[in-house]
Every structure is written in C-alpha cells, then in structure tokens.
Amino acid sequence: MSTDGDSRAARLKPWSDVALPALTGVTMLAAVIMVFWVVPNEKIQGVVQRIFYFHVHLAWMCFGGFVFVAGASAWYLKTGSPVADRYAEANAEVGLLYTTLMLWTGPLWARPIWGVWWTWDPRLTMTIVLWVIYAAYLMLRRLGEGDETIMRYAAVLGIVGVLDIPLLVLAVRLWRGIHPAVMISDDPEAGLRNAAMKWAFAISGVGLGFLFAWLVSLRVRFTTVDQELAVLAAEKEHT
Amino acid sequence: MWAIVRKDLSIERRTGEMLTSLFLLALLVILLFAFSLEPDRLRGPEFVAGLLWTTLLLAGTLTLNRSFVLERELGAWTALALAPVDRGSIYLGKVIANLIFLLAASVLLLPLIAVLLGTKGIAPTPLLPLSVFLGVLGIAAIGTLFSAMASRTRAREVLLPLLSFPVLAPLLIGAARTTTAGLAGEELEQISSWMLLLGGFDLVFLTAGWMLFDVVLED
Incomplete structure (x- = not known):
C-alpha cells in the first residue's frame, strides 16, 4: 500500500465525515421540502x-460519473496510483446507482405522460446502453479479483467507455430521429417558469451533487481500509 | 505486425479451426432464429441485415475469445510482451488477422442468409461490401482489445460479450442500417452520415486500441 494513498485517505477523513454528510443532509432535506x-x-x-x-x-x-471514471482511469494509467484506481471504482459504482435511479424515475414519469413505461427514444436507448457499460465495467473488476492487471484493464475500459459516448449519442439520434413532441415535453425548462420551481431545481441539483461526492468519498475510504486490512492480515500471516 | 498476421493465418490454414467453428456457429444462430421466430415473416433486406449482424456479433465474439488463448496457454504471451517491437503493431496484426476471419465468415454468411430467408426486395449495391467491411473492422478493433483483456480473467467466455456488446452498440445500429441500404439498393447520399459514423467508430477505437494495447500486454 502506498503511503501516498494512506495520507490522502487520512486527509479526507474530517471533510468527508462531517462536511459532506451535513451538506448532503441539509440540501437534500431542503430539496424534498421544496419539491x-x-x-x-x-x-x-x-x-x-x-x-x-x-x-x-x-x-x-x-x-x-463516466467522465470522472475516465479521468481517474487516465490518471491511474499515468501514475499507477492506487488512489486513482479507487476513485475510478467509486465513481463507477455511484454512477451505476445514479443511472439506475434515472432509469427508475424515468418510467414513473413516462407511464402517466407518454402512456408507456418505456419507448426507444434516443435518450432512453442511450441511457440503457450506458447502464450496461457501467455494469460491465464493475463486472470486469469483480471477475479480476483486484490484482493490478485488472486495475489496468478496468482503466482501459473506463477510457474506451467514455470514447463510446459521443458515437452512441450520434447513433441513437440518427437511428430514432428526433421526436419533437417527445423532446419538448421532455425539456424541463419548458415547465419551470415559476421562481420556486427554479429554486427547487437548483437545490435538488446541489443536493444530489453532494450526495454523489459523499458516496464516492465513503466508497474510496472503504476500499482504502479494506486494502490496508488485507496488507495487515498478510503481515500477520508472516510473523 | 505482418508476422503476427502470417502466424495466425498459417495456424488457421493448417487447422481450419477458427473459420469452421465461426461458420458452424453462425449457421446455428440462423437456424435458431428461424425456429424461434416464424421464418416466413423474416424476409426483406432489414431482416437479412439484422440477422447478418446479430449472427456475426454472436459467432464473432465466441471466436474472438480464442484469439489470445493460444498465446496464453503456450506461454507465448510473455514472448509477445518481451518482443522488441512496438506493441501497437502487435495489436494491429491481431486486428488484421481477426478482420480477415470475420470478412471470410461474412462472405460465406450473407448469401446463405439471403437464400435461407428469402431474397425478396434485395438488390445489392457496392455499398454492401463497404458497410460490411466497416462494421466488421469495428468488431475486430474492439474484440481484439477486449479479448486480450478477457483472456486474463476467470469466466472469460462471459466477459468478452459483456464488455464488447455495449461498446459495440453504436456500431451495430449503424451497420444494420447501412447493410439494409446496401441490400435494398439505396444511394450513398441517403446514408452518408451512417457511413461516417461507422468510419468514425473504427478510427476512434483502432487508435484507442493501438495506444492502449501497451498497457494490456504489460504483465
């Protein structure tokens, strides 16, 4: 375990233990009340x-989340730092959670408004493909049992995944065309004329952003502690 | 680079393993489609194109899985990694070898699908070979990179399709569209943006694979 990783995790502690949950709690509560x-x-x-x-x-x-995964992956390939790898993994997990929530909340809205749970609209198609890419990335990590080769492979996939996004956007747009009626009703700005609505929109954005950061920092610390524990256990074995 | 291509092709010429299994698998996939869906409804260019790409993707992935198995099992992996050549060229050599296998398979498959599932409304144009080539090149580019990675893990048979199918999604959408156009006798102007998408996909991932293979081979 590199000392760089340990000191970084230690530095993160007070910030992630107090400030992030506090900020997340306050803004999320405010967002729920507003909404x-x-x-x-x-x-x-x-x-x-x-x-x-x-x-x-x-x-x-x-x-x-995808951009962060790719950024952390590139950082890992450049420096070989285990911290970078932990950030890539944590961002992929929280990214998968957010994508799942998006795929969950979308149909809840679509059913009463469009009359169907799902339609092969460009954005929906893209989201489900992104979800599978995130899931495949995490599967690769599970199946590789965390040795260094797999960290490198995961980093390769993290970068390939982000390169795929623009092509995917282009493909689904060409494929399904743009359905004007769907797109206009899909546009949140159209409905947000009232000041309270704008505030609720902004606050829930900040709240979800803090939640993302908090979950990532928790996940990174968890992996750090887990890996330190493995090192300690291996040392104990030797003595 | 060409040494790798020659090596893979001469193994293939002596054993015929890859191409035979690729072809049989593809034939089976077509049969499965015919049995599980009503064959009389599977007609016209859209179905021929869709079947060709689904089949190529399924059978191609299963075959690409084998691409690095020989190297892994016989210990040539280390030799490859130690070879005093640019690792990007090792990647490109493998891509070309796999591309040749997949192209050979599609040349065999396309008439077969057309004959088995009806030729109604099919008037092939030069767009057809172009779209098949661009699509298969993308499968080879992604498949070669990921199969080198998957060959190192447990459950590699599952992992390669798991990794490559989602990334290949834009390519598959594009290839199905351009192949339909090529079969139905459409003009290039109607699908030029699709062709650009395919070409762009190939370019992006060949470059990415060429640059990232350095990292993959390092163990």
Missing part, C-alpha cells in the same frame, strides 16, 4: 412533473 410542499404543480403535466427535479440531475450526473 413536495413549496413548488406548484406544473400546468400541463401535473404532479408527476415533480420527479424531474431529481431525474434531470441524475441524468447529467451519470454522464459526469
């Missing part, structure tokens, strides 16, 4: 539109 009690119903879509205060942020953050 359920303060904002008015959207004129056309009614109460189900409220899911968008969360759904939209989940969507872009799941892309953000």
